[in-house]
Amino acid sequence: MSIAARDLKFDITDSVPSRWSPDQPEFSHVASAFMAALPYLEPYFIQNIREALTHLSDERIARDAKGFIEQEARHAQQHRDWNQVLARRYPGFEKVERAIKARLSKSRKQHSLGFRLAYTSGYEALTYQIACFMLEQRHMLLKDADPRMIALLSWHAAEEVEHKSVAFDVFQAVHGGYLLRVVGLLAAFASSLQDIHAVMYLTMKADGLLQDKGSKRRLRKLRRTMLTKLVPEFRHYLRPSYHPSEHADPSIITAWLDQHDEGQDLRRLSSALLEALTRSSHRAA
Numbered sequence: 001m002s003i004a005a006r007d008l009k010f011d012i013t014d015s016v017p018s019r020w021s022p023d024q025p026e027f028s029h030v031a032s033a034f035m036a037a038l039p040y041l042e043p044y045f046i047q048n049i050r051e052a053l054t055h056l057s058d059e060r061i062a063r064d065a066k067g068f069i070e071q072e073a074r075h076a077q078q079h080r081d082w083n084q085v086l087a088r089r090y091p092g093f094e095k096v097e098r099a100i101k102a103r104l105s106k107s108r109k110q111h112s113l114g115f116r117l118a119y120t121s122g123y124e125a126l127t128y129q130i131a132c133f134m135l136e137q138r139h140m141l142l143k144d145a146d147p148r149m150i151a152l153l154s155w156h157a158a159e160e161v162e163h164k165s166v167a168f169d170v171f172q173a174v175h176g177g178y179l180l181r182v183v184g185l186l187a188a189f190a191s192s193l194q195d196i197h198a199v200m201y202l203t204m205k206a207d208g209l210l211q212d213k214g215s216k217r218r219l220r221k222l223r224r225t226m227l228t229k230l231v232p233e234f235r236h237y238l239r240p241s242y243h244p245s246e247h248a249d250p251s252i253i254t255a256w257l258d259q260h261d262e263g264q265d266l267r268r269l270s271s272a273l274l275e276a277l278t279r280s281s282h283r284a285a
Contacts, residue, residue: 003067033199118184
């Protein structure tokens with residue numbers, strides 16, 4: 001299966017509320033905090049993979065790497081639109097963005113290609129698992145959420161699943177060291193927590209959620225649910241024989257890809273339509 005970029009344009013404007021998942025406002029903030037780094041991470045990943053292209057002898061891996069680059073470039077642009085909305089709403093947001101950008105620029109200058117590929121592979125593993133978690137928990141997290149944000153996240157999740165093995169394969173082909181692979185995952189996990197905390201603290205404080213007892217309770221539940229799902233999955237990554245292809249992808253991803261290929265307009269996707277996609281994938285199976 002070839003990895004192809006899908007040039008969708010989502011209507012991410014000031015009309016999208018900060019609490020775009022009304023039943024789960026904390027998830028809205030956590031997801032937006034995770035996404036805040038993507039306009040800077042995606043170009044960083046692209047630079048690393050592009051630099052590695054000259055070291056690749058396997059034609060399939062090289063072809064997939066080029067598809068990865070095209071997909072990630074479009075992801076960065078779409079998430080940049082949401083960052084611009086958040087920057088207009090939250091004083092201090094751009095300061096966090098500058099810190100992320102500076103950290104990645106410093107990494108480009110100071111870290112070896114091997115480390116940067118290990119970091120890219122680790123972060124892609126993290127993003128894949130978060131995408132699967134979000135879709136598996138969609139009844140709780142995305143119920144009645146803004147159709148534009150559901151559409152954006154579903155599109156990104158589908159392409160993350162589609163290219164889940166690429167960064168790992170490139171790292172293995174260029175370096176392949178087990179210890180460095182583990183270090184890359186740990187570095188990716190640590191930096192993602194740092195970025196999420198910085199943005200989430202800023203936006204939730206401004207929206208008055210940090211001192212709200214109900215919000216604190218829901219946030220603790222969300223954290224427990226995420227860790228219960230993600231930690232066992234990361235243990236797989238730590239196995240020397242691990243490969244991302246071991247993971248069974250959510251059936252809803254196959255349904256999304258099929259619907260897109262058939263010409264369905266997926267730029268707005270309500271939670272009800274998302275469920276319809278799921279039912280259609282089960283019937284097809």
